[in-house]
Amino acid sequence: MKQANAKSKLLNAALKLIRTSGYEATAVDDLCTEAGVTKGAFFHHFKSKQDLAVAAAAHWSKITGALFASAPYHDYEDPLDQLVAYIDFRAQLLEGRSIPEATCLLGTMVQETFETSPAIRDACLAGIAGHADTIAGIIRAAKERHAPRATWSAESLALHTQAVLQGAFILAKARNDMEIARESILHLRRYVELLFHHAKED
Amino acid sequence: MKQANAKSKLLNAALKLIRTSGYEATAVDDLCTEAGVTKGAFFHHFKSKQDLAVAAAAHWSKITGALFASAPYHDYEDPLDQLVAYIDFRAQLLEGRSIPEATCLLGTMVQETFETSPAIRDACLAGIAGHADTIAGIIRAAKERHAPRATWSAESLALHTQAVLQGAFILAKARNDMEIARESILHLRRYVELLFHHAKED
DNA sequence: GACAACATACCAACCGGTCGGTATTGCCTC
DNA sequence: GAGGCAATACCGACCGGTTGGTATGTTGTC
Numbered sequence: 123m124k125q126a127n128a129k130s131k132l133l134n135a136a137l138k139l140i141r142t143s144g145y146e147a148t149a150v151d152d153l154c155t156e157a158g159v160t161k162g163a164f165f166h167h168f169k170s171k172q173d174l175a176v177a178a179a180a181h182w183s184k185i186t187g188a189l190f191a192s193a194p195y196h197d198y199e200d201p202l203d204q205l206v207a208y209i210d211f212r213a214q215l216l217e218g219r220s221i222p223e224a225t226c227l228l229g230t231m232v233q234e235t236f237e238t239s240p241a242i243r244d245a246c247l248a249g250i251a252g253h254a255d256t257i258a259g260i261i262r263a264a265k266e267r268h269a270p271r272a273t274w275s276a277e278s279l280a281l282h283t284q285a286v287l288q289g290a291f292i293l294a295k296a297r298n299d300m301e302i303a304r305e306s307i308l309h310l311r312r313y314v315e316l317l318f319h320h321a322k323e324d
Numbered sequence: 325m326k327q328a329n330a331k332s333k334l335l336n337a338a339l340k341l342i343r344t345s346g347y348e349a350t351a352v353d354d355l356c357t358e359a360g361v362t363k364g365a366f367f368h369h370f371k372s373k374q375d376l377a378v379a380a381a382a383h384w385s386k387i388t389g390a391l392f393a394s395a396p397y398h399d400y401e402d403p404l405d406q407l408v409a410y411i412d413f414r415a416q417l418l419e420g421r422s423i424p425e426a427t428c429l430l431g432t433m434v435q436e437t438f439e440t441s442p443a444i445r446d447a448c449l450a451g452i453a454g455h456a457d458t459i460a461g462i463i464r465a466a467k468e469r470h471a472p473r474a475t476w477s478a479e480s481l482a483l484h485t486q487a488v489l490q491g492a493f494i495l496a497k498a499r500n501d502m503e504i505a506r507e508s509i510l511h512l513r514r515y516v517e518l519l520f521h522h523a524k525e526d
Numbered sequence: 527g528a529c530a531a532c533a534t535a536c537c538a539a540c541c542g543g544t545c546g547g548t549a550t551t552g553c554c555t556c
Numbered sequence: 557g558a559g560g561c562a563a564t565a566c567c568g569a570c571c572g573g574t575t576g577g578t579a580t581g582t583t584g585t586c
Contacts, residue, residue, distance in 0.1 A: 142439050143440055144437075145348075145441075146346060146348030147348045147436065164381070183468070199494045221438065222439065228498070229494045230498075232492060232497050234349065236498065236500065238345055238346075238349060243498060246498050247498040250498050274511070274514070278507045281507065282508045285488060286488055287491065288495070289492070289494070292431050292434065292487070292491070292494075293436060293483060293486065295434050296445060296452050297449060306483065306484045306487040307486070309515070313515040314513075316361065316522055317514070
């Protein structure tokens with residue numbers, strides 16, 4: 123955020139404006155105004171608006187990747203504890219944030235562009251799948267330790283966690299209230315607990 | 325779909341185009357071309373593009389409301405069976421459909437317009453909340469019969485089902501493959517079963 | 527002949543993108 | 557370390573097409 127160069131100022135402006143208004147509704151001029159740079163600077167660094175969106179998706183993945191890498195849920199020894207703490211961490215990330223601040227750039231962008239811009243779609247997929255992969259690693263370890271014979275796959279459960287989060291964001295946007303998202307995340311937490319509790323009984 | 329008048333042709337064109345390209349990327353001219361009418365007809369029936377979107381949301385709610393009202397899951401006597409059959413029905417609705425055909429207009433539109441157009445947001449909320457209410461009725465009955473002392477509320481679980489579906493659609497769009505959505509719906513089904521199975525053990 | 531249901535022609539604002547130019551930086555040579 | 561010079565970073569006026577929206581006609585029906 124501190125960077126003074128036009129490129130990173132434009133990328134951060136994109137995170138803010140696209141999460142607020144969506145990709146199509148965000149004009150290049152809006153991004154330039156928000157970033158405090160001119161149109162010339164925009165097209166010097168990005169060959170098109172779509173190119174900026176792809177770069178913004180990568181920028182987002184880098185920022186959130188660092189956030190989750192340094193998050194406290196890794197401290198637990200038991201991977202199942204890590205998983206539950208991850209879900210709690212996701213719920214905690216909603217607190218005190220407005221809807222544009224709390225929601226996911228990739229989910230917002232891919233919803234608009236999945237048919238019209240494969241480049242943006244792929245950039246969003248890479249970010250979502252990459253994060254899901256790190257969660258799948260935790261789930262895999264938890265499964266090996268606590269539910270080795272369970273029929274569900276770690277990868278599928280990891281993607282499901284992301285689906286719940288993305289869906290919770292949509293409900294929050296419709297209600298114009300982030301609180302409803304927290305309730306859905308609570309259901310996700312309960313699901314994970316039941317899933318492993320059930321497995322342990324076998 | 326059969327209606328020959330310009331208004332319903334425009335509404336059906338809106339369902340198709342907005343689900344494919346989103347609200348902002350769908351131009352009034354595109355809608356007129358798709359519907360086979362002129363711009364004059366458009367602005368005769370709708371005072372603005374936003375007005376069309378609000379009407380399209382209501383149109384969507386009416387169509388899907390009728391679809392779910394006549395769906396076979398109501399035939400089960402036990403409301404818990406109805407709920408599980410509803411979830412299976414939602415999974416079945418994905419089969420043989422392209423992504424724009426399988427996804428939800430309201431979730432797509434509200435993602436783009438929640439900040440910029442309260443009228444569209446409210447129309448989307450009404451449709452989503454209305455459908456969730458009918459599911460909440462089934463869940464309430466199932467809870468009374470099978471899990472009267474459970475701590476979760478029927479309303480919250482009903483909203484969670486919608487969150488999972490909306491999130492599954494986003495993952496499907498990112499992957500450009502509807503299959504992933506089915507897996508998330510399967511997790512939802514397992515959650516409901518575990519939730520009631522767990523309650524019965526108490 | 528009034529009124530709804532369209533069609534046609536048109537407009538001003540806006541949009542993504544271009545282009546010619548300038549300021550700043552980094553590097554090479556002596 | 558001074559001078560030169562090319563690449564990079566940035567500026568902002570401008571362009572042509574597109575956009576949502578309007579104003580005015582035409583047609584069919586009760």
